[in-house]
Amino acid sequence: MSDTRRQKREGRWLAVGLYGYLALVMFVPLVVIALWAFYDPAVGWYPPDIVPTSYSVEPWREVLADRGIIGSLVLSLIISTTVTFLTGALAFPTAWALAHFPFRIKRAVEVFVLAPMIVPGIVVAVSLGEIFFRLGLTQTVLGVILVQTVGTLPLMIRILTATLEGIPGELMLAARTLGASPRRALMRIALPMAWPGFLAGGLLSFISSFEDFEKTFMVGAPGVQPLSVRLWSYLGGEILIFPTAAVVTFILLAPTLIIFFIAERLMKENVLAAGMGKL
Amino acid sequence: MAGLSIRGLTKAFDQVRALDGVDLEVPDGQLVTLLGPSGCGKTTLLRSVAGITDPTEGGIWLGDRRIDGVPPERRNFGMVFQSYALFPHMSVFKNLAFGLEMRRLPRSEIRKRVAQALHLVDMEAMAGRLPRQLSGGQQQRVALARAIVIEPDVLLFDEPLSNLDAKLRDSLRDQLRALQRRLGVTSIYVTHDQVEAMALADEIVIMFSGEIVERGDPVSLYRRPIFRFTAEFLGRTNVIEARLDGDRCRLPWGDERSVENPGIDDPAGVAIRPEDIAISTANGSDPHGEIAERMFLGAGTNYVVDAGGVRVRVNVAGTQNDLIDIGTPVRLTPPKSLHLLRRGRHGSAEALA
Numbered sequence: 001m002s003d004t005r006r007q008k009r010e011g012r013w014l015a016v017g018l019y020g021y022l023a024l025v026m027f028v029p030l031v032v033i034a035l036w037a038f039y040d041p042a043v044g045w046y047p048p049d050i051v052p053t054s055y056s057v058e059p060w061r062e063v064l065a066d067r068g069i070i071g072s073l074v075l076s077l078i079i080s081t082t083v084t085f086l087t088g089a090l091a092f093p094t095a096w097a098l099a100h101f102p103f104r105i106k107r108a109v110e111v112f113v114l115a116p117m118i119v120p121g122i123v124v125a126v127s128l129g130e131i132f133f134r135l136g137l138t139q140t141v142l143g144v145i146l147v148q149t150v151g152t153l154p155l156m157i158r159i160l161t162a163t164l165e166g167i168p169g170e171l172m173l174a175a176r177t178l179g180a181s182p183r184r185a186l187m188r189i190a191l192p193m194a195w196p197g198f199l200a201g202g203l204l205s206f207i208s209s210f211e212d213f214e215k216t217f218m219v220g221a222p223g224v225q226p227l228s229v230r231l232w233s234y235l236g237g238e239i240l241i242f243p244t245a246a247v248v249t250f251i252l253l254a255p256t257l258i259i260f261f262i263a264e265r266l267m268k269e270n271v272l273a274a275g276m277g278k279l
Numbered sequence: 280m281a282g283l284s285i286r287g288l289t290k291a292f293d294q295v296r297a298l299d300g301v302d303l304e305v306p307d308g309q310l311v312t313l314l315g316p317s318g319c320g321k322t323t324l325l326r327s328v329a330g331i332t333d334p335t336e337g338g339i340w341l342g343d344r345r346i347d348g349v350p351p352e353r354r355n356f357g358m359v360f361q362s363y364a365l366f367p368h369m370s371v372f373k374n375l376a377f378g379l380e381m382r383r384l385p386r387s388e389i390r391k392r393v394a395q396a397l398h399l400v401d402m403e404a405m406a407g408r409l410p411r412q413l414s415g416g417q418q419q420r421v422a423l424a425r426a427i428v429i430e431p432d433v434l435l436f437d438e439p440l441s442n443l444d445a446k447l448r449d450s451l452r453d454q455l456r457a458l459q460r461r462l463g464v465t466s467i468y469v470t471h472d473q474v475e476a477m478a479l480a481d482e483i484v485i486m487f488s489g490e491i492v493e494r495g496d497p498v499s500l501y502r503r504p505i506f507r508f509t510a511e512f513l514g515r516t517n518v519i520e521a522r523l524d525g526d527r528c529r530l531p532w533g534d535e536r537s538v539e540n541p542g543i544d545d546p547a548g549v550a551i552r553p554e555d556i557a558i559s560t561a562n563g564s565d566p567h568g569e570i571a572e573r574m575f576l577g578a579g580t581n582y583v584v585d586a587g588g589v590r591v592r593v594n595v596a597g598t599q600n601d602l603i604d605i606g607t608p609v610r611l612t613p614p615k616s617l618h619l620l621r622r623g624r625h626g627s628a629e630a631l632a
Binding site for chain 2: 173
């Protein structure tokens with residue numbers, strides 16, 4: 001009896017701790033950003049006021065007055081969607097090989113594949129920018145898609161490899177004995193079973209592509225300006241303009257929130273959890 | 280339908296030979312079990328027949344069609360795995376339909392044949408379930424139905440009952456045998472469980488370290504094995520070093536018996552099955568030995584008797600006998616005529632069991 005009661009109490013403290021942590025890292029910053037995004041520039045917001053004394057939508061009007069922002073949003077959505085699917089398509093064969101073939105240099109290949117994750121994006125962007133320039137890919141949508149894919153591939157490969165490793169080899173063999181060619185076994189068994197991995201990796205790829213600035217800026221600017229690049233220009237050159245920055249943050253946060261809301265629905269089937277667990 | 284012939288099949292990995300020149304005939308419609316300790320090559324042999332392992336040398340024929348080198352999807356062999364290998368993202372119905380869809384059968388035909396197969400294994404009610412919603416026994420019945428629904432030329436079983444608990448294993452084993460008989464499909468069944476092997480097989484093939492030790496129908500293989508390895512692997516047996524003299528032998532505790540197969544090479548001893556020895560308390564007459572251990576099993580009682588310096592296992596069946604206490608002097612009555620075993624290259628299987 002006392003044991004279960006103690007467990008209950010411990011469970012409650014654990015819950016308080018976790019939710020507290022969540023509030024601290026997610027909601028407090030959001031509240032601060034929200035306050036900045038809606039404060040009234042005409043009145044201002046100075047200490048010792050903890051919250052602004054007056055609110056307005058002035059910062060929003062300023063950012064959204066730019067007609068080009070809708071075009072940038074559409075461009076961003078197109079680029080991020082393409083990057084996500086391209087990443088999935090490119091990552092699958094590599095992940096399949098890493099998961100199934102016991103070749104000797106596997107470790108080396110793994111490190112090679114994952115290397116871009118530990119190199120800062122700006123380094124990748126600068127060096128690739130040079131190559132892309134020579135190939136005539138700078139200031140093209142294709143160039144931006146390619147350079148973003150460089151950044152999203154490692155994570156996708158990592159997640160997919162772990163997902164595919166979890167598929168018992170005997171399932172593929174069973175499919176073969178039942179009359180499926182290797183390709184059909186792959187399409188009917190491995191691909192659908194890798195769905196949690198595709199979902200988790202796809203969400204992260206989409207977000208990382210949508211928010212990417214340095215690689216996109218290096219390759220795309222000034223000709224190609226998806227939302228992230230355009231919004232960065234609102235941050236204001238030498239000094240940070242807080243209210244506009246807050247608005248920019250909100251806009252960039254929107255797809256992330258929408259996507260995780262969708263993900264949360266799908267998580268009901270534990271599909272996403274299965275994929276995210278492979279990180 | 281046709282029988283299966285395997286000739287000179289060898290599978291070499293880097294250093295090890297998992298199969299070393301195996302010859303095997305599986306007559307049409309018969310069930311052959313491959314029995315042996317783990318690592319003996321039985322699974323490699325089965326996988327070679329299925330086409331999911333490529334043999335290094337030798338050939339496999341189905342009737343007069345040579346099939347080694349044919350990819351598994353074109354062999355039309357059904358396979359049942361130890362892990363069931365059901366597709367977790369498909370319903371029971373979809374699992375069964377998979378093989379038929381690969382054969383591009385019309386939908387109505389698929390529905391009909393899936394229903395028939397599910398009926399055979401008594402799983403009609405579960406067609407809409409996902410594999411994870413089924414018990415182990417139900418999953419294995421679905422796996423069996425999935426293998427037979429394609430009307431295979433050969434059925435291959437890779438220790439299909441090993442993951443199930445004892446009671447379920449027995450009932451499923453009987454169902455499986457009845458079904459195989461009814462369908463008359465040529466079958467190979469891999470197992471390390473000798474009871475399963477005897478219950479199911481038309482012929483048992485004993486394997487060890489990539490080779491066939493001995494083969495035969497269950498009765499003769501159990502009663503008159505050639506090698507010590509077989510005698511010890513197929514059930515338990517006392518292998519007793521007896522002094523040989525022509526067609527007579529003298530047991531360590533003094534009894535003399537005739538030998539039914541005198542004059543064989545490298546004799547390892549005579550085989551006496553524990554259940555073939557009668558035991559009685561000495562009651563004043565000359566004892567052969569005394570009870571060293573006793574284990575009551577319900578259906579019978581197992582004793583170990585210290586007799587003439589050897590330990591002899593004796594199993595007494597039935598529950599109506601008085602139990603004999605440890606330390607009691609006893610007399611042993613082995614059968615009138617005893618069977619000699621050859622040592623062979625395989626040695627004793629006791630350490631493996």
